[in-house]
Amino acid sequence: MLKDKYAEQITKIFAKYPDKRSAIMPLLYLAQEHYGYVSPEGINEVAELCEIDPTQVKSIAGFYTMYRETPKGKYWLQVCTDLPCALVGADKFYHDLLDYLGIQDGDTTPDGLFTVEHVMCLAACDRAPMLQCNFRYVENLDMEKMKALIEQWRAEAAAEAQASSD
Amino acid sequence: MPNILLRDQDVPNIGTYEVYVQHGGYEGLRKALSMSPKEVIAVVKDSNLRGRGGAGFSTGMKWSFVPDVDGPKYVVVNADESEPGTFKDRQILEKNTQQLIEGALICAYAIQASTIYVYVRGEFWDIGFQLEREIEKARAAGWIGQNIGGSNWSCEMYVHWGAGAYICGEESAMLNSIEGKLGQPRVRPPFPAVSGLYGRPTVINNVETLANVPPIIVNGAAWYKSIGTEKSPGPKIFCMSGHIAKPGNYELPLGKTFRELIELAGGVRGGKKLKAILPSGASGPLLPGTDKVLDTPLTYEDVAALGSTLGSASVIILDEDTDMVWATLKMIKFFRHESCGKCTPCREGTYWLEQRLKAIYERRATRADVELIESVAKQMQGKSLCALGDFATSPVLSALKYWRDEFYAYVEPVKTTVRAPARKAVPVAMAGD
Numbered sequence: 001m002l003k004d005k006y007a008e009q010i011t012k013i014f015a016k017y018p019d020k021r022s023a024i025m026p027l028l029y030l031a032q033e034h035y036g037y038v039s040p041e042g043i044n045e046v047a048e049l050c051e052i053d054p055t056q057v058k059s060i061a062g063f064y065t066m067y068r069e070t071p072k073g074k075y076w077l078q079v080c081t082d083l084p085c086a087l088v089g090a091d092k093f094y095h096d097l098l099d100y101l102g103i104q105d106g107d108t109t110p111d112g113l114f115t116v117e118h119v120m121c122l123a124a125c126d127r128a129p130m131l132q133c134n135f136r137y138v139e140n141l142d143m144e145k146m147k148a149l150i151e152q153w154r155a156e157a158a159a160e161a162q163a164s165s166d
Numbered sequence: 167m168p169n170i171l172l173r174d175q176d177v178p179n180i181g182t183y184e185v186y187v188q189h190g191g192y193e194g195l196r197k198a199l200s201m202s203p204k205e206v207i208a209v210v211k212d213s214n215l216r217g218r219g220g221a222g223f224s225t226g227m228k229w230s231f232v233p234d235v236d237g238p239k240y241v242v243v244n245a246d247e248s249e250p251g252t253f254k255d256r257q258i259l260e261k262n263t264q265q266l267i268e269g270a271l272i273c274a275y276a277i278q279a280s281t282i283y284v285y286v287r288g289e290f291w292d293i294g295f296q297l298e299r300e301i302e303k304a305r306a307a308g309w310i311g312q313n314i315g316g317s318n319w320s321c322e323m324y325v326h327w328g329a330g331a332y333i334c335g336e337e338s339a340m341l342n343s344i345e346g347k348l349g350q351p352r353v354r355p356p357f358p359a360v361s362g363l364y365g366r367p368t369v370i371n372n373v374e375t376l377a378n379v380p381p382i383i384v385n386g387a388a389w390y391k392s393i394g395t396e397k398s399p400g401p402k403i404f405c406m407s408g409h410i411a412k413p414g415n416y417e418l419p420l421g422k423t424f425r426e427l428i429e430l431a432g433g434v435r436g437g438k439k440l441k442a443i444l445p446s447g448a449s450g451p452l453l454p455g456t457d458k459v460l461d462t463p464l465t466y467e468d469v470a471a472l473g474s475t476l477g478s479a480s481v482i483i484l485d486e487d488t489d490m491v492w493a494t495l496k497m498i499k500f501f502r503h504e505s506c507g508k509c510t511p512c513r514e515g516t517y518w519l520e521q522r523l524k525a526i527y528e529r530r531a532t533r534a535d536v537e538l539i540e541s542v543a544k545q546m547q548g549k550s551l552c553a554l555g556d557f558a559t560s561p562v563l564s565a566l567k568y569w570r571d572e573f574y575a576y577v578e579p580v581k582t583t584v585r586a587p588a589r590k591a592v593p594v595a596m597a598g599d
Contacts, residue, residue: 016324018238018364021346025329050346063348063506064329066288081597082250083448083496084407084482094597105598118597120332120500121250122289125407125482126414135291 002045006030010049020050024060028067037068065119066135073108073115075153078132081118084125093129094118096143100150113157114150170393170401171377172417174261183303186264192309194380198272199315206276210379212387214399219244219335219372220446220477222398222466225379231359232277232367240368241274242344243284243376246328246335250500251447251480254403255373257415259286259293262377263300267323269376271309272383274321277369281322285340288329298325332504336552337370339506350508351552372478374403394420398465402479406431409438409485418464425460427481438485442568445469446477448497449557451564452490474564490569491576494561495523496596501558512555515546519562524599526576536573540566 003010013026027049031042038061047054061067068076079097081090098116101109108115124130127139138149168176179185186192198206211226232239243266247255258266270282286294301323304310312320326344328334334343338352341363362368378400382390391399398420404427407413411432418427424443434440440455445464451474453459462468469476484493502516522539525531543559550556566573 016326017344019345022326022344024346025343026327028329029327052346059348060346064288064331066328066330079597082500083444083493084251086496086596087408087482087484087488091594091597095595119330120503121248121252123247123253123256123287125251125253125405125480128407132289135289137289 002027002030002034002042003049005034021052024050024052024057025064028057028061032067037071073113074157075114076134077114077116078119078122079116080120080122080124080128080130080132082121082125084121085128085130088128090129093141093143093146097146100143100147113154167419169417170381171262171265171374171403172257172415173265174257175417180265181261181263181300183264183300183307187307190384191264192268192307194383195268195271195275195309196315198275198383199317199319203276203278206272206383209387210276210382213382213390214387214397215375215378215382215390216398216400216466217372218374218378218402218478220249220449220475222476225371225375228359228371229273229276229369231357232369233360234278235367238281238364238366239277239279240363240366241270241277241279241282242337242340242363242368242370243270243282244335244337244340244370244372245284245286245290246340247290247373248287248332248335248504249447249449249478249480250497251407251444251482252405252478253407254405254415254478254480256290256293257403258373258377259290259297263297264304265377265380266373267297267301267304268309269379270323270371271304271314271321272379273369273371273376275314275319277367278319279321279369281324283344283363284323284325285334285344286325286327287334288327291327294325294327301325331506332500333506333552333554336554339552340370341368348506350506353551395463395465397467398476402464404464405478405480406483407480408444408482409435409488410483411435420465421463423461423463424481427464428460428483434483434485436485438487440483441486441488442484442490442493444482444484445479446475447480447482448500448561449553450475450477451560452484452568453564454568455484490565490572491523491527494565495520495527497561498523498558499596499598501554505554505558509550509552509555511546511549512558515542515555516558518542519558523562526573529576531577533574533577536566536570536577 013023027046031046032038035042043054043057047057079094081094106117129141130139173180207229215225216222274282310323331349333339334349336351339349343349358368394400401417402420404416443453453474466476498519502520505512505516507513522535539562543562546559547556
């Protein structure tokens with residue numbers, strides 16, 4: 001339950017606003033962190049906390065691109081392919097990345113590690129090609145750097161899996 | 167001249183409270199607190215500081231619209247930087263954090279606000295937490311909270327993260343978003359100065375705008391007006407991206423020319439010739455790279471006289487090999503995705519512009535489609551609640567104004583004498599296609 005796990009954070013969030021409804025967005029981020037996506041349970045808990053109908057919460061979750069309505073890979077890669085990035089090769093980079101991982105636009109690799117999507121402007125046009133990995137920017141990329149990163153993430157995930165099975 | 171806004175380029179770690187106060191930090195707020203709120207507004211009005219978010223409206227005038235009433239009033243800092251080509255606010259948020267916090271506090275004092283919300287785009291995830299840490303330092307020093315600087319004015323400051331929606335940079339949509347509603351624009355009037363956040367008087371200012379405020383208060387309006395031109399005073403950050411040798415942010419006094427700016431950023435990448443300039447991201451009309459344009463001063467009024475806009479000064483450079491049909495389609499895809507869906511002309515218009523432009527780009531269209539997109543774009547203008555509906559038309563109309571033959575070349579490849587830009591046999595597909 002969100003209200004037990006994040007009790008202190010939730011109190012702080014509500015203290016910021018004169019109206020409970022304003023807490024929907026920050027609480028949805030907590031739900032996403034807890035469930036891995038904004039699951040139906042998460043929606044209902046946020047609605048209960050904000051004393052509002054779950055439908056209203058769902059409409060907010062659906063309006064914004066940073067709330068995932070379905071589970072994603074462990075590494076959620078969002079590549080900016082807007083005009084300034086595209087002028088310096090972001091579309092090619094995006095397709096090369098998909099090919100390298102052997103998946104299609106928006107898909108997740110069968111091992112559940114990588115989801116690759118293209119997104120609109122991330123305000124990093126001077127450091128393209130770039131992507132956002134789980135809300136962290138990775139900039140000035142090319143496929144060589146990308147391949148090294150993917151290896152690093154694979155190793156990281158394998159080490160975590162190893163540690164949790166020990 | 168030392169930078170006024172990009173001070174991180176001169177002073178390492180200026181964004182942290184410790185370093186900021188060693189370099190004159192909070193002298194502006196201290197001085198403002200010794201003045202009456204009306205006097206503070208008068209100085210900002212006199213400086214003729216114009217909003218740096220894109221509209222260029224007088225900041226002091228905006229503050230003066232807030233009525234002198236009891237009860238809560240709000241300042242909302244627009245840090246939802248999402249215009250393709252814009253990354254200036256990000257550098258201030260990350261590297262000159264305290265100057266933004268001080269500017270927002272001076273604004274809050276001037277309108278006697280009780281709370282400041284900084285609306286940070288969700289993608290600036292870590293930057294938001296860093297901002298929160300700096301806010302806490304300012305609070306510990308007594309600049310935020312109860313009886314600030316020994317005055318009888320109290321004010322809180324919070325960060326609110328967006329979650330990925332360009333439309334929330336539009337001020338009334340931003341207010342709805344903070345209120346936990348869909349981020350869609352409101353009908354105006356009433357304007358936010360009278361009825362804004364939670365129905366209370368509210369001032370919404372861009373990050374770069376507020377970063378200008380502390381030096382204005384410290385050095386005075388006359389000093390500020392000595393920088394830049396009479397109608398467009400002050401320094402401005404120019405974001406250089408696209409086919410430019412040295413992409414990045416450049417701070418210049420307003421009034422330098424496009425030519426000087428491009429030279430400063432190392433010229434067109436790879437020694438190529440300049441074809442076109444987008445002076446203010448995807449929202450402002452394209453301009454051809456002619457001598458007339460290159461020698462135009464970068465001011466609100468001079469760029470407007472060319473039929474475009476200085477906007478947020480996110481300058482995207484397009485070289486001679488750029489396919490203008492491709493570039494236009496890219497921008498329309500952006501607006502179609504970001505249209506919030508509230509107003510029919512924008513929602514349907516951006517959809518059909520994308521559909522027909524895609525058909526043109528894929529050589530599945532006829533000359534009538536070129537006329538059709540122009541007609542659709544013209545009919546969208548002035549028919550939506552916010553400016554996005556108009557912004558979406560500018561790539562199409564300006565591209566057709568200067569490069570119409572390139573569109574015809576796509577639909578009538580045999581007859582035309584115009585050489586379509588060099589393209590590979592199989593062009594790189596756009597993401598998602």
